[in-house]
Amino acid sequence: MATLVLTAAGSAVGGPIGGAIGALVGQQVDRRVLGGGRREGARLTDLKVQTSAYGIPLPKLFGTLRVAGTVIWATELQETRESVGGGKAGGKATAYSYSASFAVALSARPIRAVHRIWADGKLLRGAAGDWKSETGFRLYLGGEDQAADPLIAAVEGVDACPAHRGIAYAVFEHLALADYGNRIPSLTFEVEADAAPVTVGAVAAALAGEGVAGEGGEALAGYAASGDSVRGAIEALAAACPVSVVDDGAVLRLAAAAGAPVAIGEEELGVGEARRAIERVAAGSLPDEVAIFYYDPARDYQAGLQRARRGGPALRGRRIELAAALAAGDARRLAEAGLARAWTERTTATLRLPWHRLALGPGMRLSLPGDDGVWAVRGTTIDAGAVELALVRAVEGVAATPPAVAGRAAGAPDGVAGATILHLLDLPPIEGAADATPRLWLAAAGGAGWRRAVVSLSLDGGASWSAIGETAAPAVLGVAVSALGEGDPALFDCANSVEIDLAHEGMALAGASDAALIGGANSAMLGEELIQFGEAVQIGPRRWRIGRLLRGRRGSEAAVAGHAVGDRFTLIESGALLPIPLSAAAIGTMVRVQAIGIGDAEPVVAEAILGARAVRPPSPVHPRAIDRGGDVLRIGWTRRSRTGWAWIDGADAPLGEEAEAYRLEIAVGGAVVRAIDTAAPWFNYGPAERAADGASGSIAITVRQAGAVAPSDPPLRANIHIGEIMG
Known part of the structure; x- marks a missing residue:
């Protein structure tokens, strides 16, 4: 007796029939193609977590x-030390940065390309091929002629370095590694192995x-076959995606459709004692839910x-983890x-036919009389x-599939870094405590994918540069495309507005x-004026x-007056400004910074005169002069x-x-006739002083408040x- 049977492996692939591998000619072929024992294929978590x-x-x-x-x-990890600061900018400090070099295997068969790359869930490489962090990158497609990587060969030695063909x-x-907590991030890759779905x-x-x-x-957009046998690699796949199988005696031929069934005549059913026997599996052993x-x-x-x-509480479920796209x-x-x-397929049958039906083999379909x-x-x-x-009852089609909801995508933003934009600002004090040293503030941004840039400082017109670290978080920057009119600093300005083009x-x-x-x-800083805005449309x-x-x-x-189209706009936000401390000796000099980010071919330069507004007290206000009697004129200010x-009620x-x-x-x-240093916000200008100064009509006064570092300006x-006052 000879037996051709759909083996256990074949029956597990796409149900009892119609599997991706299906029936095989004898157990030798089964072992050669599928392997002997049961194997596990790839699970979804295998593709999500990087391992070593x-x-x-x-x-x-x-x-x-x-x-x-x-x-x-x-x-x-490679550690890089760099001295930052120094010179006229103040004391030096040592900054540390870290990088890593490593290789990641992607596929045990050749591929065509790698597109996007994610690091800790954030895009490291965008769809346009742009990089979000600095790195060198080489891709080996898995050809049998690929050479060893030069970096690995240099570290390990040419003789000890495999080419991983x-x-x-x-x-x-x-x-x-600055973006990833100074460690190698968990990477995932969008890998194109074939030119089209398979x-x-x-x-x-x-x-x-x-x-x-x-x-x-x-047809699958993508699939990861894993396991130590063919069976393990495709078992879960074939369980969800069956095809028709025909055994031609040498190999299994797979087809998208099984073709028309072979009709069996009534006269052929009389062979032997049993014409046909039908069995049905109990419903209690069948799944009432299939989850993929x-x-x-x-x-x-x-x-x-x-x-x-099928309805009901779905107490019996079948779960299929499909490592496929x-x-x-x-x-x-x-x-x-x-x-x-x-x-x-719960219904099975046994059928005896004459010898002329020897050509009927596993995977073929039949129609029976009656x-x-x-x-x-x-x-x-x-x-x-x-x-x-x-025999097993074959599925002849599936009813219309209900609509499927994929859910909302939570993809990582994929913005191009673009060129770095720098705004170097001489701000008044923007924090609660008074600054003790002069400083400028650097705001930086770029395209939607811009993250940071390395910054250097020059106080000698660009003859020499010293590193001062990296920019802060991307700031909200732009330029005015209309000119802001003059307004009263004491009131809400509801008459004027200004239009701003933001960087992206x-x-x-x-x-x-x-x-x-x-x-x-x-x-926000608009030009040289610090403003606040209540409306944004x-x-x-x-x-x-x-x-x-x-x-x-x-x-x-x-700076309320004199705005123009092209004024720089910088939103003042915590964490988006890099303070640049400077020495008092640098007040009044030109300060230059340059930055280079991943999207810059050349360093970007910004410059500003250090006016030291951070350490200057605000100029006094409300000038006044009153007759104190006795021909004394009191000149005062606030x-x-x-x-x-x-605003503090009841207190100065x-x-x-x-x-x-x-x-x-x-x-x-127009000529200064008297200069007075005073500790009070007033001065009594008596008749003797006025006579000595020749001040009988109009005078012009200028008042500065002294600061620890610089006077008001x-x-x-x-x-x-x-x-008019004493007349």
């Missing part, structure tokens, strides 16, 4: 898929070699789940088909009297309540109109404090300086008509 464990099997990739890969070589892998050289049959044929032929079955876990390309290959249910609708259709197949359904051959036994067929469409502005404005919200992809303004904030009222901008603003001191200059006819200036 020795002996982990590498997947064979098909189509396009996102995989984590396996670290197969790495150096120790047949394995696709990537080498990172000096990947900057079918289940193509996967099986590629893995089985001479044992399987054909291209039939479900998969990867969704529309959601950056995040894991998805689609279910098919599928659209949500395709996954739902496969789940529905799997559930229908499980219930249809039966409206279709049967598939699961096994064939030949004895002296007849051909005995083991990902930047945004928001309005703020009056109470929030009083608390300091929405501060988007009028274009990058353009915003801001209004309901507070003007001349923190002593910047001198001081302000760089630490006392909040804090001094904010080491001591209260002023410099008063009196000019007659700009000074208070006023004209006083003595005759």
